Amino acid sequence: MKKTLLGYCIYLCIFSHDALSKEIFTVEHMKQYLTKENPYIYTAVGQQYIDEARIRSAEGDFDTRLSVAYDQKEYPISTGEFSDISLNKPTENGTEFIVGYRKAEGIQEYNNIKTGNEGELRLGVKVPVFSLLNNMNERKYTLDSAKINATRSAFESQNNLRNLYTHIVTSYYQLLYYSEVLKLEKRLLHKATKRDRFIEKRVRSGDLADVALLESKQQIINREQRVLRTKNSYIQALQTFLKYMNLSKKEFDGKYALPSLKILKKEKIIFHNVISQALKRRPDLKALESQRTKLDLDTAYNSVSAYPKLNLFAYGVHDIQYGEGIKVGLQFDIPLERRSYKGKRVEIQKGMSQIEEEKNRLLLELKTNLSNLMYALDIVNQNIELGEKETKIVESLEEAENKKYEVGSSDLFQINQREIRTLEVKKKQLEYHLNALVIQQEIKKEMGEGMTL
Template sequence: MTKTFLRYLIIIFIFSHDAFSKEIFTVDHLKHYLTEENPYIYTAVGKQYIDAARIQSAQGGFDTKLSLEYDKKEYPISTGQFSDISFSKPTENGTEFIVGYRNAEGIQEYNNIKTGSEGELRVGVNVPVFSLLNGMNERKYTLDAAKINATQSTYESQNNLRNLYAHIVTSYYQLLYYNEVLNLEKRLLHKATKRKKFIEKRVRSGDLSDVAILESKQQIINREQRVLRTKNSYTQALQIFLKYLNMPQKEFDLKYVLPSLKMLKKEKIIFQDVISQALKSRPDLKALESQRSKLDLDTAYNSVSAYPKLNLFAYGVHDIKYGEGIKVGLQFDIPLERRSYKGKMIEIQKGITQLEEEKDRLLLELKTNLKNLMYSLDIFNQNIDLGYKETKIVESLEEVENKKYEVGSSDLFQINQREIGTLEVKRKQLEYYLNALMIQQAIKKEMGEFIIL
């Protein structure tokens, strides 16, 4: 066994070990990198966390409040001192409870309040009558609106992920395409390099003239240029893809190899199944439902404006020195024209109409897009089947031309034309695969597929 042969064995072992130690990067690997630590992902979903935090802010409207008040005056003809500490607790139905202690001495400007020297305890309730009857008030509206907005933001984030994921998968398919084309160009160059040795041997034997070597060198240069152009396209596609993964190229090259475009399976898709899945899963359609919920909430809140503002309140007091007492009252307020209520109702009704039309438009576009995509997918699948037949034909023609060249009945120009023709047919076949896969992904996008974080 010669040293040269051993060297070749070592080189083959090194490259084989390197290839087998790497993983084939598939679409399933995307989930490892498309996480919230990825800036593209967080940008797509960040708003939902902001709106979710606003729910807690809205819940603050139901917080128990501690109130402290102290006032002391010494006027020329009057003196007085007032202190009050109380807790108030609003409830979801609009009723507010108050409990506290106060002490008033001297002449006061506080509703003629006067207590014994030890002060008084008080317990009270404030009831907004029509808000209570309608089950709606400002605090409840603010909280419910925050919850609906958070739900809508979640659907909008999912829709952002739907569009982003489809874009990333498409860039992955484009990367595989350029990788395959680059391999085709490299094989084309290898053929010219290998042929050059055959030509040199024929020139030395006198079967060919020296000009054949020049033609061979020119062909090699031309094919090296083709490789460089394709490598540039591949490198750009790789950089675009890796930016979405937020991964350096060196790390990717060390860990992964790319699969063949033809290894990716074609999926059988049924139109009715696609429509049914889209209606259940599309986040943008769910976001419209959430907007409708918000308009229904606006309707409920605005309905309170149709009634007068009527607040009933009652306070019971226990003066530590003088005993018990009670105070009751009401507050009545009504706008006579009610233009705010009527205007808001028209605004809400117009909003509902616009929402329904928007939903109809989305459904119409969805069905039209899916029909067009599925028709295009069928055409590309037919082209793929025809491409197999065409590839076999051009490969046979290229093989025949090579045999003719070897016996001297063809020339380098004819060989070049056959090999370029074979490459173009194979490249066209790859384009059919690429387009079929991209259409499959577009259908999945229309169906509402997105990354589950």
């Protein structure tokens, strides 16, 4: 007997030391696992990195280009040789500069070029007149579009993280709930096993009939089944949560312990503050503003289409043998019907209207959702207060029923009913705490709170 007691004490000491050596896993601990290396996180923000890379690609339109050309021909009545090497530098306002060297010998039918034996140096400029006046051209439009898309993508990533984070935190609260319910079910089983020993002694002494022991064994089996069902729910909740953390169960169990659901902080939230903060923070609203900015850019780019395409160019040359020269030119092009310009203008106007209505819809849903959530939170908090009173009552009734059973004025069925009722009330109270935390997290999500990388 002494050895058994000593072994039990040693077990308790080892278990207590192991529990104390673990960290209590809180919401703050999640952040060290919710990084870009986490597949759920990267999936939520991956498009942002792609769109940021496209800015670099669009900047390539302004790269200096090296061009080399060589042409040699020997026709029946003409021969010629032409070589050209040049650097072309486009600028953001649409103007292009060129500097190079070329040499032409013989007849150049297509180029109409003739140089001295040592070739010529040339310097030129091409000016798109109306693009320059409107400060808009295709290259600038492509680059600015890429920047706006990257900004919008960043807001959309924040929105994805906002929704994902709420889902993960909710799964964490559900895990704590099942952990607490499992403890309740184990306590219920412990009561039955403890009472079974008492019943067994009374049956042996002849104070109770053998059937009382059978009823007790059946009650234990029933409660063992309840523990197994709850344990299955707990394990599933744990595995669901750990997949978001990208952690194994063995690693989690070896390092962390779970807190009680009831001790988690309940926050007081003011409706007026919630609305004002949501309007400032919501990334989906900011993403809509980015779409509006993109349509403003489309408007500016389309406005250039209202004018003819007018390019002026001038080249100055210095022939090493013959001296200087100059060439000027003009290119003029205009679509007479201008259907592309008119159609794009209507398209942009419709897009602006759609964005405005989408914003109105989001604001309406935001205010409605927050109003409903605030009301639901108030009801849950009232239920928590009532639940505390109910818990004290059922515990007192259970205790009274146990005393009646000990003196023989009650039976196992009544005891079982009282204990089950106590468990259900405590379980309902846990559900209220879970709902309060989940609603709080939903309010934070509606306010635009989330996580940052």
